[in-house]
Amino acid sequence: MLAMKHYCRTDSGFFGGMASSEDGVSTWSCKKVAQWLQEEGFGEYVELLCTQHRLDGPSLLALTEADLRGPPLGLTVLGDIKRLTLALRRLQRQNQTQLEEFGLRPADSLTAARVEWSCDGADRRYNGGDRLCNGTELRLRNGDRPGYGSGAALCHMHSNGRCRQHLAGRLDPEVWKTVISSIYVLFVFGFTSFIMVIVHERVPDMRTYPPLPDIFLDSVPRIPWAFAMAEACGLILCYMLLLILLLHKHRSILFRRLCSLIGTVFLLRCCTMFVTSLSVPGQHLKCASKTYGDTLEKIQRALAIWSGFGMTLTGVQTCGDYMFSGHTVVITMLNFFVTEYTPRTWHLIHTISWVLNLFGIFFILAAHEHYSIDVFIAFYITTRLFLYYHTLANTRAYQHSRRARIWFPMFSFFECNVNGPVPNQYNWPFDKPAFMKTLIG
Secondary structure, eight states: OHHHHHHOOOOTTTTSSOOOOTTSGGGOOHHHHHHHHHHHTOGGGHIIIIIITOOOHHHHHTOOHHHHHSTTTOOOOHHHHHHHHHHHHHHHHHTHHHHHHTTOOHHHHHHOEEEEEOTTSOEEEEOOSOOOOOSSOOOOOTTTSTTOOTTOEEEEEOTTSOEEEEETTOBOOOHHHHHHHHHHHHHHHHHHHHHHHHHHTTOOOTTTSOOOOOHHHHHSOOOTTHHHHHHHHHHHHHHHHHHHHHHBTTHHHHHHHHHHHHHHHHHHHHHHHHHOOOOOSOTTSOOOOOOOSSHHHHHHHHHHHHHTTTOGGGTOOOOSOOSSOHHHHHHHHHHHHHHHTSOTTOHHHHHHHHHHHHHHHHHHHHTTOSOHHHHHHHHHHHHHHHHHHHHHHHOHHHHTSHHHHHHOHHHHHHHTTBOSSOOOOBOOOSOOOHHHHHHHO
């Protein structure tokens, strides 16, 4: 016990004289806490709680089941955890006045704890704060529901069935990661352009491999101007998203997610169109195998495709990149970002976004620029990847799991410091000009 006396503070004025009774738990020293643990039958934890972690009376009242389970205590015997939790509840009921003086309630200190996560998957718990929990994953956003400030706490149901809190406002922009994601997507676009050049050399001869049967292309006559309209739909969605990114408070996180998702889908597209070369979907496409002289000529052609964003509106014509539709990927991803990161009450914006998405897909097919399966696969992969990514990002228990770090290392790197769903909050990104400051103040 000599070591315990060395570590523990015995003065009853630790909290500024909050308790006047000598028998109050708030006046207990580490030695008294050790005695209480012995009386309750938890003598084996005296060394851990009192000697190592200097647990005195006030800290004993604030102890939670989450503290017992998690680091640095890390109790592993379930029966001991539950019995000690029940003993703490009894102690709290007997000292409710002291709890109120500390700003705690029995329900606060035993059933809920706010959690902050770090990149290594460790969690740090704090008591207090308002709780909002509906027993399932909470998709509440500050911009969607009026009346909740940026400091409102959000809850998630973890695998052990308990509700843990963290502040939605604690979102680190981490601009340097956003810069890395921008470099990543630019590299993928360049790599995709080079693969398009290689694929163009392997376009099947239309005389030997005519267009494949397709129920939509065989039933709907070709509309010559439809592909230009599809790209126009994509441009409108792009301008809408750029405006949202400009005004969104967490624009850095949004742009990082956009770059990582689009880059990943296009990287997958590179693999599929390099492995399998489909025949040209229509006789109107003047596509034939084209051989480039040397590597430099291939790089120049790839740069032309990359600088023109692969769009016919910029004069770029590509052949052989039919598995799967890159235009569908971009249009669908833009639509999902517009609808996800605007409040749910913005029905007009969401309707316009979905109309542009669906009409863009229709125009791609009506132009006979892709097979129906190209568009379907592109839409399915894009939507599933978007939903899986955001489900992981909004569920902290899975985001920092070992499996997520192994299978989704880029996701874990980009999202490790994003604490929960991103609230839809907007602000003006620029400072007021000097003359406006003079007029407005």
